[in-house]
Amino acid sequence: MRRTTRALVAGLFAMLVASQAASAETVKIGFITSLSGPAGVIGKHMQDSVELALEHLGRKVGGLDVEMIYGDDQRKPDVGKQLADEMLKKHKVHFVSGIIWSNVMLAVAPVVTREKVFMIGTNAGPHELAGDQCSEYFFTTSWQNDQTPEAMGKYMTDQNLTDVYVLAPNYAAGKDMIQGFKRYFKGKVVNEVYTKLGQQDYSAEITQIRAANPKAVFVFYPGDMGIQFVKQFAQAGLRDQFPLYSVYTVDEVTLPAVKEAALGNFETRYWSPDLSNEANRRYVSDFRKKFGYTPSFYGAQSYDGIMLIDAAVRAVKGDLANKAGMIAAMRRADYKSTRGPYTYNVNHFPIENFYLLKTVRAADGEFSLQIQKTVFENHRDAYYQKCPMKW
Numbered sequence: 001m002r003r004t005t006r007a008l009v010a011g012l013f014a015m016l017v018a019s020q021a022a023s024a025e026t027v028k029i030g031f032i033t034s035l036s037g038p039a040g041v042i043g044k045h046m047q048d049s050v051e052l053a054l055e056h057l058g059r060k061v062g063g064l065d066v067e068m069i070y071g072d073d074q075r076k077p078d079v080g081k082q083l084a085d086e087m088l089k090k091h092k093v094h095f096v097s098g099i100i101w102s103n104v105m106l107a108v109a110p111v112v113t114r115e116k117v118f119m120i121g122t123n124a125g126p127h128e129l130a131g132d133q134c135s136e137y138f139f140t141t142s143w144q145n146d147q148t149p150e151a152m153g154k155y156m157t158d159q160n161l162t163d164v165y166v167l168a169p170n171y172a173a174g175k176d177m178i179q180g181f182k183r184y185f186k187g188k189v190v191n192e193v194y195t196k197l198g199q200q201d202y203s204a205e206i207t208q209i210r211a212a213n214p215k216a217v218f219v220f221y222p223g224d225m226g227i228q229f230v231k232q233f234a235q236a237g238l239r240d241q242f243p244l245y246s247v248y249t250v251d252e253v254t255l256p257a258v259k260e261a262a263l264g265n266f267e268t269r270y271w272s273p274d275l276s277n278e279a280n281r282r283y284v285s286d287f288r289k290k291f292g293y294t295p296s297f298y299g300a301q302s303y304d305g306i307m308l309i310d311a312a313v314r315a316v317k318g319d320l321a322n323k324a325g326m327i328a329a330m331r332r333a334d335y336k337s338t339r340g341p342y343t344y345n346v347n348h349f350p351i352e353n354f355y356l357l358k359t360v361r362a363a364d365g366e367f368s369l370q371i372q373k374t375v376f377e378n379h380r381d382a383y384y385q386k387c388p389m390k391w
Contacts, residue, residue: 025320027061027313028069029306030087031098032080032108035072038198038224041253042100042298043072046122048291049299050097052283053306055290061306062313064320069093075100075198077107084108088115094320095120097305100222100298102126102145102172103197113137116323118312122305123298125349126172127179131386134347137323139330141304141337142297143270144349144381145173146180148247149220151268151354151375153184156216156245162187165214165242167205169225170194177220177247183382190214200228206236214242222248227257234261250359252296255367262359262367270352271297271339272371279336294368300338311335331391343378347387351378 031050033043047070060066069091071083080099087093088111096112097120099105105124112119113135121129121140129135130144156164166181166189168174174194182189190212193205209217217238221229226249233239239261250262252273273284273294283303287295295303308330315329316322331344342352354376357369 025318026065026067027095027309027320028067028091028093029061029309030069030071030084030091030093030096031302032071032073032083032087032096032104033098034075034100035070036074038200039075039100042223042296045253045296045299046098046100046302049283049287049295049303050306052287052290053303053310056282056286057306057310061310062316062318064313064318067091073099073101073104075104077101077104080104081107081111084111088112088117093117095309097309098122098302099124102176105129106172109135109138118309118323118326120305120309122301124173125176125381127176127381127383130347130349130381131383132388134387134389136327136348136389139308139344139348140350141308142301142350143352144383145176146183146383147376147379147381148268148270148354149177149181149218150184150382151356151379152218152245152247152266153181155266155268155356155375156218157184157186160187161216163190163215164188164218165190165193165209165212165216166218167193167195167229168220169197169199171197173222174220180382181218181247185218197225199225202229202232203236206232206238209238209242210236216243216245218245219249220247223253226250226254230254230258230261230265234258251298251369252294253298255359255369256293259367263361265359266372267357267359267369268354268375269297269357269369270350270354271300272355272357272369274368274370275339275355277336277338277340280338280340283338304335304337304339307335307337308333345380345384346389346391347381347384348389349381349384351380353377354379
């Protein structure tokens with residue numbers, strides 16, 4: 001009897017020690033983005049938003065201490081893959097997050113998920129990861145690439161537009177964006193042009209647009225590419241001649257640089273600073289106070305990424321070994337998102353609203369994007385049926 005009692009006490013003590021050790025564990029999150037070069041401004045929006053999320057959480061994630069490891073992918077897939085390897089092997093991270101570019105995401109995500117480590121994307125949404133390459137360890141707080149241009153394609157069709165000239169960078173996301181646009185645009189596409197990723201001079205393309213004489217132009221040029229294209233398009237006198245419609249081209253990252261050149265431009269997006277819900281009002285207000293500039297969708301997605309991780313760790317009471325429990329928690333999207341409530345599709349991509357935004361000048365002279373209408377409600381991506389996950 002005494003031996004049984006001693007064994008029981010010893011077992012309970014061991015469980016208590018193990019529990020205390022687990023509760024003292026630090027959540028390690030690797031965050032990969034572009035922090036240098038022309039795309040570094042996007043990375044700053046993302047990193048600043050991560051830091052704001054951590055501040056809102058009291059520098060705890062799921063009640064545990066947190067260690068952030070930031071990595072600069074330099075907009076290169078091989079660098080992104082190298083960073084992910086280092087985060088997994090050297091830092092033993094529990095989550096990898098971030099990533100702007102789809103070609104980088106396609107290099108990084110498989111490296112992370114095959115190790116049964118969570119990849120929480122906060123921008124890039126290549127179609128492969130929404131379809132047959134989906135993984136229970138991959139979630140995103142953004143969108144699948146095709147979804148946003150699908151909304152613009154629908155809006156332009158509803159406006160009876162035709163003879164549209166389309167342009168995008170020649171990489172994974174550029175092709176997804178144009179594919180998505182054409183899925184819902186029912187008019188005629190005059191020409192479909194793919195330019196070099198990171199290209200800064202668009203004089204040749206602008207000359208070709210003028211010669212083609214389309215009824216409208218649709219582009220996807222994120223970050224520094226968008227700044228140069230929109231400026232050059234306006235400087236060439238084409239802004240009044242050919243209406244410009246875009247996705248991820250005119251935004252809170254590029255507006256401070258393009259200003260009047262973007263006035264009246266239409267974008268579609270799932271998020272905007274003027275989206276009215278409790279989480280977004282707090283995020284936008286506190287971001288402006290802390291950093292002195294207006295946040296972008298890149299930032300809102302990154303803020304949400306940390307909040308999703310927090311909800312997952314909290315749901316399993318800090319037991320980072322309980323990956324099944326964290327998967328179940330993330331599938332519920334049970335946190336206050338900057339976009340408002342949303343649900344996850346079977347492929348772990350959001351089912352969410354998409355809005356039409358317009359560039360306007362406020363009474364104080366500042367330029368901003370404002371929501372005009374809802375184009376899609378609870379919009380699903382086009383690839384989820386190819387995902388073999390069932391839940």
